[in-house]
Structure formats: structure tokens, C-alpha cells
Amino acid sequence: MAMRKRGASFRLVVDPVRCDGYGHCHELAPELVTLDEWGYPIITANASPGNDRELMRSAQLAVRGCPRMALVIERISPQ
Amino acid sequence: MSLHRVLTGAPRSTPATYREHIAQFGELPRTLDITKELLSSGLTGHGGAAFPTGKKVELLKNQRHGVQFLVVNAMEGEPASIKDRVLLSTNPHLVIDGAVALANTLDADQVIVCVPRDRPKLAAIVQRAIDERPTRARRDARIELQTPPGRYVAGEESALVHWLNDKETLPQYRPTRPAILTIGRSATLVDNAETCAHVALIARYGAEWFRQVGTTHRPGTTVVTVSGAAKPAVTEVPYGTPIIDIIRECGVINDPQAFLLAGFGGVWIDGAEAHRGFDDDSLRPIKATTGAGIVVALPLNACGIRETARIVRWMAGESARQCGPCAFGLPALADDLELLASGRRAEQTLSRLQSRASVIEGRGACRHPDGVVRLVRSALEVFATDVVRHANGNPCLHAQSTVVHVPVTQREEELEWQ
Numbered sequence: 413m414a415m416r417k418r419g420a421s422f423r424l425v426v427d428p429v430r431c432d433g434y435g436h437c438h439e440l441a442p443e444l445v446t447l448d449e450w451g452y453p454i455i456t457a458n459a460s461p462g463n464d465r466e467l468m469r470s471a472q473l474a475v476r477g478c479p480r481m482a483l484v485i486e487r488i489s490p491q
Numbered sequence: 492m493s494l495h496r497v498l499t500g501a502p503r504s505t506p507a508t509y510r511e512h513i514a515q516f517g518e519l520p521r522t523l524d525i526t527k528e529l530l531s532s533g534l535t536g537h538g539g540a541a542f543p544t545g546k547k548v549e550l551l552k553n554q555r556h557g558v559q560f561l562v563v564n565a566m567e568g569e570p571a572s573i574k575d576r577v578l579l580s581t582n583p584h585l586v587i588d589g590a591v592a593l594a595n596t597l598d599a600d601q602v603i604v605c606v607p608r609d610r611p612k613l614a615a616i617v618q619r620a621i622d623e624r625p626t627r628a629r630r631d632a633r634i635e636l637q638t639p640p641g642r643y644v645a646g647e648e649s650a651l652v653h654w655l656n657d658k659e660t661l662p663q664y665r666p667t668r669p670a671i672l673t674i675g676r677s678a679t680l681v682d683n684a685e686t687c688a689h690v691a692l693i694a695r696y697g698a699e700w701f702r703q704v705g706t707t708h709r710p711g712t713t714v715v716t717v718s719g720a721a722k723p724a725v726t727e728v729p730y731g732t733p734i735i736d737i738i739r740e741c742g743v744i745n746d747p748q749a750f751l752l753a754g755f756g757g758v759w760i761d762g763a764e765a766h767r768g769f770d771d772d773s774l775r776p777i778k779a780t781t782g783a784g785i786v787v788a789l790p791l792n793a794c795g796i797r798e799t800a801r802i803v804r805w806m807a808g809e810s811a812r813q814c815g816p817c818a819f820g821l822p823a824l825a826d827d828l829e830l831l832a833s834g835r836r837a838e839q840t841l842s843r844l845q846s847r848a849s850v851i852e853g854r855g856a857c858r859h860p861d862g863v864v865r866l867v868r869s870a871l872e873v874f875a876t877d878v879v880r881h882a883n884g885n886p887c888l889h890a891q892s893t894v895v896h897v898p899v900t901q902r903e904e905e906l907e908w909q
Contacts, residue, residue: 428814429664429856448850449823452815 421488424455424471430482440477441470492740494704496712497688498727501581506616509623512584517695519588524596525694526552532698533710534690538564538646538683539754539783541771544690551597551671551680558597559677561632562655563590563604565617565684566639566646569754570805570898571785574714575684576613577725579606582688583620587634589687592694594632597680602634604684605651607641614638643755643809647857648672648681650811655679661811662857685714685784704729709770713784717741719751719894720788730770730781737769738788749789749873751895753782755802756862758869759795778869793894794887795874799866800828801897806863817860820851824867831878834886841882845871 424444426437433451437444444467445453457467468485475483499515500507507515522528530545551558563586567575579586590602604621606614614636621634637655644650645660652672654660672679682690689711693701702710709730716725717738724741734750748762758779760767767773771780789795807821827844831837844867852864871878881887 426854427664427856428816428854429661431815433815448816448820449847450815450819452819452854454850454854 422468422471422485423488424474425484425486426453426455427482427484428452430480432480432482434479436477436479437474437483441474443467444470445474492732492736493726493728494712495727496692497578497585497685498581498714498725501577501725501727503581506580506583506620509584509620509625512582515582516585516588516691519592519691520694522592522595522694525592525690526596528693528698529690532693532701533708534686534693534701535709536683537685537689537713537784538648539569539756541780544682544686547680547682548593548596551678554671554678556676556678558599558680559601560655560674560679561590561594561597561599561602562648562651562679562681563587563602563684563687564646564648564651564681565604565606565613566641566651567684567783568607568641568643568646568809569783569785570643570896571718571751571754571787572716572783573723574716574725574784576610578685578688578714579613580616583616584624585688585691586684587620587624587687589690589692589694590682591632591634592690593680593682593687599680600632602632603637603655604634605637605639605655607645608638609641642811643806644811644857644859647859649857651681652679661813662855662859664856683783706731706768706770706772708772713769713781715741715769715784715786717743717786717788718896719743719786720745720747720790723896728769731768731773733766734769734786735765737786738765743788745790747788748791748793749795751787751789751798751866752779752785754785754862755806756859756866757782757785758865759789759799759873760869761873762789787895789894792892794832794877795870796828796877796881797832797887798893798895799870799874800825800832801893802895803828803863803867805897806859806866810859811857814855814860816851816854820847821860821863823847824851824863828867828870831881832887834881834884837882837884841871841878 438447534544535541565575618636639654647662649663650660705711712727714727721742804825807825810817812818827840830840848864851860
């Protein structure tokens with residue numbers, strides 16, 4: 413319930429088939445995305461806009477900046 | 492020890508004809524809906540994931556556009572498995588009966604049996620069986636044979652359905668699970684060939700009969716392929732039969748040092764676990780599953796790390812190369828394992844291997860890379876003493892002999908996906 417009051421949780425999700433490892437997401441949202449040794453993104457944290465507008469803004473930048481349109485922001489359904 | 496249900500009549504030199512099949516099992520009852528029977532039978536899929544078949548049927552029954560296609564998955568791309576081949580070469584009509592019973596239950600119009608195109612003899616057996624069946628009743632589904640390319644991931648259900656849709660055997664990214672697969676707009680049920688054969692028996696003899704053998708949580712029998720220390724052989728046993736009994740039956744005489752269970756994406760377990768029952772409840776404490784009914788027995792004179800390196804190298808070659816972590820990560824894991832087995836720079840290699848395994852896990856569209864990671868981790872655990880020896884710079888004593896049957900990796904330009 414507490415979760416819901418603060419607003420739904422969101423996270424950044426990569427479609428691994430679309431992703432070609434351009435790495436723009438890491439440039440645009442370094443606090444959310446690191447790259448593995450082959451240059452493919454690893455999502456490091458959840459973006460919950462309820463408590464962090466900055467994170468959400470970064471996530472949106474990463475989504476818009478991906479040349480392969482491989483990123484989406486997904487709502488985490490409350491368990 | 493062995494109990495032949497779906498393999499009744501095996502071994503036989505030619506597949507059972509329709510007439511022989513009816514004489515053996517009787518006619519398929521014309522029940523229209525066997526969902527309840529499937530649910531209470533406790534039958535789970537025999538393709539590896541062990542999802543309850545009844546639940547899968549129930550899930551698809553509630554689809555808005557209805558189910559039109561019933562796909563029988565006999566791709567068996569797993570090199571350590573021959574059970575679906577043996578089953579189809581013994582009782583092809585039993586597999587088809589099960590598919591027809593499922594199609595009737597879901598009111599699907601079409602059954603598609605998928606056999607890899609590099610097994611033309613098997614495809615011919617299935618085609619002959621289809622042609623041999625009596626003219627169908629008006630309600631019955633049409634049955635057809637399809638022959639997708641015989642790649643490892645081609646049998647992954649989303650890749651199989653992708654091929655049936657667009658003639659490309661590439662796994663699809665499914666963010667939500669369980670995902671409903673579709674051909675065109677119609678929901679599609681994909682079931683392993685052996686699963687269908689068990690369905691055919693449940694449709695005839697009922698859930699109670701089915702539960703007479705096996706364990707409470709995993710009733711019934713399973714067809715197991717045993718290889719490694721002996722020539723590949725198939726047997727059908729009740730779930731819960733001790734692994735040691737299964738391998739003895741298949742001609743493994745000496746006690747193996749370890750077993751590879753479930754398949755190339757499965758796990759190694761120590762030879763001392765041979766008394767364990769072959770069912771998921773008995774195997775869970777050691778993080779193993781029965782998978783597609785596979786036991787590879789590793790004899791004492793083989794190196795587990797080396798064998799794992801060979802398997803991982805092949806699995807890397809079988810990646811569809813759609814996802815970076817799989818396309819680049821799996822060859823890197825194979826490199827590390829080969830270095831480790833050779834005893835050169837092994838100490839750094841070991842820590843790099845472990846961190847790479849963690850980085851790759853869960854980042855593919857399908858579970859192909861996860862299976863490899865699971866295999867690598869179990870190898871490091873079960874062959875821990877070999878790992879230490881190799882890490883101290885001692886190469887493997889058994890570097891020359893290899894045991895696990897690993898197919899030859901095709902060169903990239905020869906890979907066939909369409």
C-alpha cells in the first residue's frame with residue numbers, strides 16, 4: 413500500500429534483440445546504465461519517479477536517445 | 492525396472508502401423524475436452540521446462556481469438572537426447588493421437604508436427620503415419636508435417652513459432668511470461684512429442700491410471716536418454732527411479748565420476764548422487780532438474796572442465812546471435828574454460844569466468860545463455876578439485892580422451908536459419 417501512495421514504480425527495460433550495443437543509453441543515463449565488456453547495457457537501478465524525478469528524466473533521455481529504439485520504461489506491477 | 496508406456500512395443504525395427512497401433516492401444520476415445528483429466532493427471536511437459544500440461548491448456552482455452560494451431564515439437568536439437576526420435580520411430584500414432592486429443596480439447600483446426608529437416612528418415616516416418624490415418628471425422632484437426640532447420644535454438648518454442656510464421660528460426664523477445672505464442676493472430680499450443688504421447692494415454696486410460704506410477708508430485712513415466720560412458724540408449728522409467736538404476740539399464744557398468752542432467756543447458760551433479768531419484772523433487776536440493784530426460788554419465792578417465800569447455804564452445808556456435816550478451820558472452824566463456832582446462836594462466840581465468848557468468852545471466856531474449864551459465868557454474872562446483880589443480884597450472888591428465896558427444900560446430904556461413 414505504501415508503494416502505491418508514492419506512485420507506481422517504473423524500471424528501464426532493454427529489448428536484447430533490438431539492442432546493438434551503441435551505448436548511447438550509458439552516455440545519457442550513467443546512473444541507470446552501465447556497459448558490459450562487449451558494450452551492451454546492464455540496467456543498474458530502478459527508476460521510481462515517485463521519489464526521484466531526476467532518475468525518471470534520465471530514463472526518458474535514454475529511451476529517446478536509443479538509435480535502435482530498444483529501451484522502454486515499464487511499470488512494475490505491485491505484487 | 493523400466494516400464495514401457497509410451498514406448499510400448501519398443502524396440503521395433505519399423506514404426507507401428509495404424510492398425511498395429513489400434514490393436515495395441517485401442518481407439519482414441521472421442522472425448523471432446525480432456526482438460527480436467529490432464530489437470531488431475533499431474534502431467535508436466537517433457538521438453539525440459541516441466542510446465543503442467545493441463546494448466547497450459549487451461550491458459551489457452553481462455554484466449555479471446557481461440558486456438559487454431561497445435562504444434563508438436565519433435566525438433567530435439569539437444570545433442571544428448573534421442574528420445575523423441577526413438578518414440579516417433581516406435582509409436583508415431585501415439586504422438587499424433589495426443590496432438591489430436593489436445594486439438595479437440597481446444598477446438599483447434601490444425602496439428603503441425605515439426606521435425607528437423609536434417610532428419611529426413613524421421614520426417615518420412617511421420618509423413619507416412621499422417622497419410623496412413625483414416626479419413627478424419629469432420630471435427631478432427633488437419634495434420635501436417637513441417638521441417639524447420641535443425642538448429643539447437645530452433646526447438647525453442649518461440650523460435651519454432653517464429654519459423655512457422657515467418658520462416659525464421661530465431662527466438663523472440665517475450666517480456667511477459669507465460670507468453671501466449673501466436674501463428675498469425677491465433678493462439679498456438681506447443682507441446683513436446685513425448686508429452687503428446689502421454690496425453691494420448693491419459694485420454695484413453697484416465698488420470699488415475701496415469702498416477703499409478705511415479706512420485707506424488709511427478710506422476711507417470713519419462714523417457715530418458717543415457718549417453719557418455721556407454722553408447723546412447725533410451726529407456727522409459729517411472730519418475731523417481733534412482734539414477735544408478737537408469738544408467739545400469741542402459742549399459743553403464745562402472746560408477747561414473749559425475750552426471751550431466753537435463754541437457755547441454757543443464758547441470759553437472761557429483762557421481763555420489765547416483766542414488767537420487769530421477770525426478771525434480773529429489774533433484775532440487777542439488778539444483779538439478781530432469782529437463783528433457785537426459786543423463787550423460789562421465790567416466791573417471793575424463794575431465795569435466797574439458798568436457799564442459801567443448802559443450803560451451805558448441806552452445807556458443809548455436810547462439811542465434813541476436814543478443815549481444817549471448818553472441819559475445821558465450822564464446823568468451825568457452826575461451827575461459829579452455830584456458831582453465833589447459834592450466835595456462837588459470838587463476839585469473841577462473842575469476843574472470845565467474846564474473847562473466849554473472850554478467851551474462853538473464854540478458855538474452857531466450858534462455859539459451861542462462862542454460863550455459865547454469866552449466867558452467869555447476870561444473871566449477873562439481874569439478875572443484877580439478878579446477879584447483881588446473882588453477883595451479885596443472886593441465887588435465889585426460890586431455891586427449893573426450894566422452895560427451897558434441898556435434899561438429901558448423902561454420903557461420905553454413906548456418907541455416909530459414
